[in-house]
Every structure is written in C-alpha cells, then in structure tokens.
Amino acid sequence: MRSFKQVYFSITLALIFTLPVPAQMGIVSYWSFDAGSGDIVEDIAGNNDCIIKKDPKWGNGKKDGGLILNGSTTYLDCGNDASFNITKTLTIAVWVNIKAFGNWDGIVTKGVNSGPYAMQMWGDGSLRFSPNWGDPEGFVGKGSFNTTSKMTAGKWTHAAITYDGVKANFYINGKQDKLEVKQAFTFGINKDPLILGCDFPGGDEYFDGVMDEVFIFNQALTQTEIFRVMNDGIDFVAVSPAGKISLVWGKIKSKN
Numbered sequence: 001m002r003s004f005k006q007v008y009f010s011i012t013l014a015l016i017f018t019l020p021v022p023a024q025m026g027i028v029s030y031w032s033f034d035a036g037s038g039d040i041v042e043d044i045a046g047n048n049d050c051i052i053k054k055d056p057k058w059g060n061g062k063k064d065g066g067l068i069l070n071g072s073t074t075y076l077d078c079g080n081d082a083s084f085n086i087t088k089t090l091t092i093a094v095w096v097n098i099k100a101f102g103n104w105d106g107i108v109t110k111g112v113n114s115g116p117y118a119m120q121m122w123g124d125g126s127l128r129f130s131p132n133w134g135d136p137e138g139f140v141g142k143g144s145f146n147t148t149s150k151m152t153a154g155k156w157t158h159a160a161i162t163y164d165g166v167k168a169n170f171y172i173n174g175k176q177d178k179l180e181v182k183q184a185f186t187f188g189i190n191k192d193p194l195i196l197g198c199d200f201p202g203g204d205e206y207f208d209g210v211m212d213e214v215f216i217f218n219q220a221l222t223q224t225e226i227f228r229v230m231n232d233g234i235d236f237v238a239v240s241p242a243g244k245i246s247l248v249w250g251k252i253k254s255k256n
Contacts, residue, residue: 026091026219027237028083031196033058033212034065041067041076044234045215046083050076050196061212062095062156063233067197071100071208075197084110084216085189087138091217092119093160093229098153098209101125105207106199107159108214111136113200116187119161120199121207125150127170129161129181136188145170147177158230164220174227 030045036058041050056067056074069075078084092108101123109118114134122128126149132142147170151157160171168181196214199205213233221229228236 025221025225025237026089026217028086028216028218029078029214030216030234030237031078031214032064032234033061033067033214034063036065043078045237046081048078048081048083048194050078052076053201056197059210061210062097062158063213066095066097066210066212068210069197069207071102071105071206072204073206075106075195075201075206077201078194078196080191080193083218084194086110086117086216086218087187087189089163089165089218089220090117090187091160091162091215091219091221091226092117093158093213093215093217093221093226094119095156095158095212095230096151096207096209097156097212098125098151098207100208101151101153102205102208104128104199104205106195106197106205107207107211108216109195109199110187111190111192111200112195113192114188114190115192115200116190117163118199119159120205121151122146125152127151127159127161127172127177129168129170131163131168131185132188136190138186139188140186141184143181143183145179145181147172147179149175149177160221160226160230162220162226169220169223171223171226174223174230176223 054073107119114136118130120128126146130144132139170177197207
C-alpha cells in the first residue's frame with residue numbers, strides 16, 4: 001500500500017504540471033538577489049533578468065543576498081518585455097534598507113521618458129506611488145501620492161503598493177497605511193525599460209541603500225497575501241513558468 005506521504009507527493013506533482021500557477025497570483029517577475037556575484041540579476045519567476053549598471057556591490061540582504069546601491073549612479077535595467085505592460089491591476093513589493101531618503105528617489109520605475117507606474121520614496125521617509133507621469137500612451141488618470149506612515153533609515157523595511165482597478169493601497173511592514181487612493185487609473189504603455197534603483201538613469205533621484213526580494217504582480221494582492229509575501233517570499237508564491245519547474249521541484253523535494 002502506498003503511504004500517505006507518497007500519495008501527497010504524487011498529487012502535488014500532478015498539480016504543478018497541470019495548473020497554470022503563475023496566473024493564479026499574476027506574478028510577473030521576482031528578483032531574489034541571492035547570486036552574490038556577477039552583472040546579471042536573474043528573474044526567477046519570469047524572463048526579465050536585470051543588467052547591473054555602474055557597478056553596485058553585492059552584500060547581505062534581508063533574506064540571503066542583496067544589492068547595495070550607492071544613491072548616485074548605480075541601478076538595474078530589467079528590459080522592456082511586454083509582461084511589464086501592466087494596465088489595470090498591479091502589486092509591487094520589495095525589501096529595502098535605505099541609507100538616506102531623497103525626494104523622488106526611485107525603487108521600481110517603469111520607464112525613462114515616461115512612467116506608467118513607479119514606486120518611489122520621499123525625503124521624509126514616506127513611500128510614494130506615481131502612476132502615469134509623463135503621460136504614457138493610453139493612460140487614464142495620474143498623480144503622485146505619499147504615505148502618512150514613514151520608513152526608517154538604516155532598518156529593513158518591507159514596502160508594497162497595490163492597485164485593484166478602483167483604489168491604490170500602501171503597506172509598510174505589512175501594515176496598511178491610512179492613505180487609500182480611490183481613483184481610476186489605466187497605466188499607459190511605453191517602450192522604456194523597467195528600472196530598479198532610480199527614477200530615471202542620468203538624473204539625481206537614485207536609491208541609496210540595500211535592495212532585496214523584489215516582486216511585481218499584474219494583480220492586486222490582499223493584505224493577507226502581502227503579509228505572506230513579506231514573511232515567506234517565494235515559498236508562498238508557487239512559481240512554475242516554462243523553464244523554471246526545477247525551482248518548484250527542488251522546494252517540494254526539500255520538504256518531503
């Protein structure tokens with residue numbers, strides 16, 4: 001007779017190979033920064049590997065490795081794949097340890113000449129969301145919105161922004177901010193790359209600190225899901241796109 005463990009393992013494998021898992025949560029990209037060396041940061045969930053620009057340093061992250069950005073020249077170019085053309089619903093989540101805050105300093109920015117969506121910070125430590133700056137093609141609604149709660153310099157902070165098609169919500173360390181932006185947005189489309197670590201290359205609005213565990217979803221996660229991503233990371237988000245099945249296989253094997 002087959003043991004319960006064998007049956008459970010077989011069912012789990014069947015689900016992996018039959019369910020469209022990435023579509024369940026709408027994951028687009030996940031960068032763990034765990035390589036520790038090299039000039040490429042692998043996108044574990046998708047096909048949007050980032051090229052490291054201007055020689056940032058590898059270091060310790062919140063979970064294993066992270067990338068140290070100098071606040072003046074360093075950033076990552078993640079390309080302009082069509083998967084970044086998110087127009088209706090969105091989640092951006094990231095662990096950051098910010099050395100110094102500055103107005104408009106970019107964390108995750110889609111675009112250089114225009115920006116359909118951008119997660120930024122402000123000089124007072126607030127988290128900032130700027131949809132549709134520069135009027136990208138097809139946009140509806142725009143603005144810039146700062147949280148009432150603040151991040152703290154020199155400490156690891158989990159930051160997340162969601163938009164569900166009706167309102168934008170903000171989360172700092174899993175706690176929802178008082179700010180709730182009830183406004184209709186259609187994020188525009190551009191051909192510019194998605195950038196990590198600056199508002200746009202060549203300007204003066206660069207991220208100064210350590211970045212780790214960056215997620216982008218084309219769906220709005222709930223507060224419970226944000227909390228799980230914050231605490232469990234990729235262990236919560238089952239990832240099995242084409243060519244990445246070994247990641248899930250390895251995790252299941254390690255737990256059985």
